[in-house]
Amino acid sequence: MATNSIKLLAPDVHRGLAELVSKRLGIDLTDIKLKRDPSGEVSFSIGESVRDQDIFIIMQIGSGVVNDRVLELLVMINASKTASARRITAVIPNFPYARQDRKDKSRAPITAKLMADMLTTAGCDHVVTMDLHASQIQGFFDVPVDNLYAEPSVVRYIREHVNYKESIIISPDAGGAKRAAALADRLDLNFALIHKERARANEVSRMVLVGDVTDKVCIIVDDMADTCGTLAKAAEVLLDHRAKSVIAIVTHGVLSGKAIENINNSKLDRVVCTNTVPFEEKMKLCPKLDVIDVSAVLAESIRRLHNGESISYLFKNYPL
């Protein structure tokens, strides 16, 4: 009887990523049962013993019922804890409420901090996430947080699927400049920036392009695409400045609200998202969507975490 082996847990919905990770690791997902009462409360049971095991809970949180997912995650963590698991790692590629990370106005909640506290309270020993909106969120936790990067996967995608020698990397806002600049350095490409004046959340007012994009294939890079209003506007601005074509690569394709409509009506050639967020059903509605699979990175980090090996290799390199 093997002691302290990896147990992979995933909820019954949106387990696409978990299945890919499980395949990659060669470990089956643990049988679980999540019940949603008619009243909406969640109850949870694990189909086998997890005593003294190394638990990894893989939770894809997309748009829509975020709060249900969060409560399910907390109940799953707590259940594993009370079932005497040795260590519980929450694998949350798309960290919920990551954008509410500061008091941007009086009495605004810092919900990201609350999420961090709640995960710790539920009994989480370790958190694995990807491309946090602000890496400072790691400091909200009292437990170790591994913030993985989608960058190696994105680099690989660009090399394989885009004529990257004629490309230029674009950051759609000042906040993402660092991320875009790092990617441009990796690919040895030029870099431009769009400066925008934001009126309200999810609304864009005016955009100014800094840099020359003439006759280039523009690759807009961002960590999150929500309603895609920004991306659509940015594409127009870039084409107005004589760009050849525009594609967008985002880590977390939340694609909420009118996102699909916006993409279909926009001048974007392609919108590429990683599979941290479930959007399989949206791909049918929108031919412009494409996927980068990050399950290999997550699987490798789970394997390394379990064996106590260094993770930092994965920050720069795509696992073989």
Added chain:
Amino acid sequence: MSNIVVFGGNSHPSLVNQICDNLGIKPSEVKLGKFSNGETSISIGESVREKDVYVIQSGCGHVNDNFLELLILLNACKTASASRVTAVMPYFCYSRQPDIPYTAKGAPLISKPKEVYTFESHPGTPLPSVLTTQKPLSHNVPENITECIIESAEELPDGLKQPLPKRLNMDTNLHKSPSQSRIPVVPEREENSSDLGSLFNASNAGYKLWVAQAGTLVANLLTTAGADHVITMDLHDAQFQGFFDIPVDNLYCKPIAQNYIQYNIPDYKEAVLVSPDAGGAKRAASIADALELSFALIHKERRSQLPKGPPNATFTSGGGLPISSHPLLGSSLGRSASHEMSHSSSKYVQTTMLVGDVRNKVCIIVDDLVDTSYTITRAAKLLKDQGASKVYALITHGVFSGDALNRVSQSAIDKIIVTNTVPQEKTIEVLGKDRVQVLNVSRVFGESIRRIHNGESISMLFEHGW
């Protein structure tokens, strides 16, 4: 009322307004909404610095959204330098295990809305009275079966000689935690391996399905979010208070309920208070004591299914027992206990039975929570079958999820009395004004907030209500 700020969540705005009316203040301004990706957004419209903040949110409707909204509100107030933050949860969500019925394989049996409901438990409830026409199968039913069983137990081989479960003692039933009986039991052997069957049994025989309890988690989450104090009403388990590291004031609906019985039920002195399960016996008994009414108990239990063999199986055959004022107390219970010992591998079934006499009486079913309404609708049918003249149901938290309201409307319940800890507009709409009475708890909550704010005792509210 200075220095006090009351916020209301999205779950129950009308109760918030009523509580604020009682306090003579206005609910403070807060904008509650959602971002396009489904995350909850809030913004607080006025200063809470060094204020005594109360956040009112009931655990109804879309529970998880409302609960997170409460947590975020509490946290926002805390980080905005409020001096004290109190969570007011008229109905406390996640305070119990679900009582939805399960199949033998452990899958929830959620019924779709139907035209007609039967309210029968399977197998049918044994009827201990003359209402059944069945003749006893055995001629020699001893007068005192209980003794007889205990004697026969002594004759059993050593391996089976276990102490008989003390089912005759009411106290053991009373103190049994209600959640215990609600944990789905999965038989170890499966007849046909369906998905769920193989899920929980095929690969790991012997592993009993274990359902996580969210109680401590919810308590810890509230504390983590920054709650300094919690006010709630009729917690499903009083022990829940112990999960918190902060003070929890559990208000009682009992005074309001008592008041209603006294002034609105004709000839209430002749009524019988009925607890629909053993877990609620204490609650019903305390009202019965205060009003000096008689009391009956409906006992739900899981027991091994009786084999068809023994000729004197009085339990399934139902009729034929000597009728006394305590029809079921002794005899058949003791008998079935012995069967359970000798047939431990047989299937478990759930059955209900009534302890106490309700013939030609007005019955008042008292319970803290109605969710799927399986319990009370079955109880009402059982009471009517036993000759009750009228059945009232007195409920603190009417959650009525799923098709509960349709079940209630077709059930034998003549009138349902429920408080407004959970919005009841839909209940009135479905059942009609005459069949529903909504009791207002806003005064109790208002007064407790006033007293807690002023640092006065609230124990007086437990006894006299408001």
